[in-house]
Amino acid sequence: ETGVTQTPRHLVMGMTNKKSLKCEQHLGHNAMYWYKQSAKKPLELMFVYSLEERVENNSVPSRFSPECPNSSHLFLHLHTLQPEDSALYLCASSHGGAGRGSGDTQYFGPGTRLTVL
């Protein structure tokens, strides 16, 4: 596999379920990201991990819990979600680090379409 992969591609869950989204990058990058894309809204950054440490958490509700066990894998654990959490969840990766350069470019996976009933 190449690039950034995400599983599952589609997920339907009830408000009391617990599920996890998985992201894997095959690009040798050091930084990974979770974004939420809702209908008619710009992409919203949720979490940033750099070298497996969480460096940004954009006021995301605690029902979303990220995990980054190594620089190639990123998870988003979901529990007791609300219908308004239905959205496309996108994972991205980049070389990471500060300063100008092609390392800033983020490459996205195909997304997981989540529906909360």
Add this chain to the structure above:
Amino acid sequence: EDQVTQSPEALRLQEGESSSLNCSYTVSGLRGLFWYRQDPGKGPEFLFTLYSAGEEKEKERLKATLTKKESFLHITAPKPEDSATYLCAVLGSAGNKLTFGGGTRVLVKP
């Protein structure tokens, strides 16, 4: 706070009818301005990164330009396969946060 505004929201073009998309931005210390293409139900596909005013980049029928306040994505003689949503984003000096605009939906009719 970084801000990105894209216009128009939607654009309908005839095949071969060239046009431009606008991305206006305010950012603290621009580290890069990014253009992505997104097809329905898919993740954004990277197109270009621009780093400084005056810079231009081209790829097939697409050309991106950058000034200190805005960027343009020019589509020359578009084809139906150029139909997609085009997203603009900026990366500022504070952290790793990409700030996205709302996108421009482009439909090219044969």
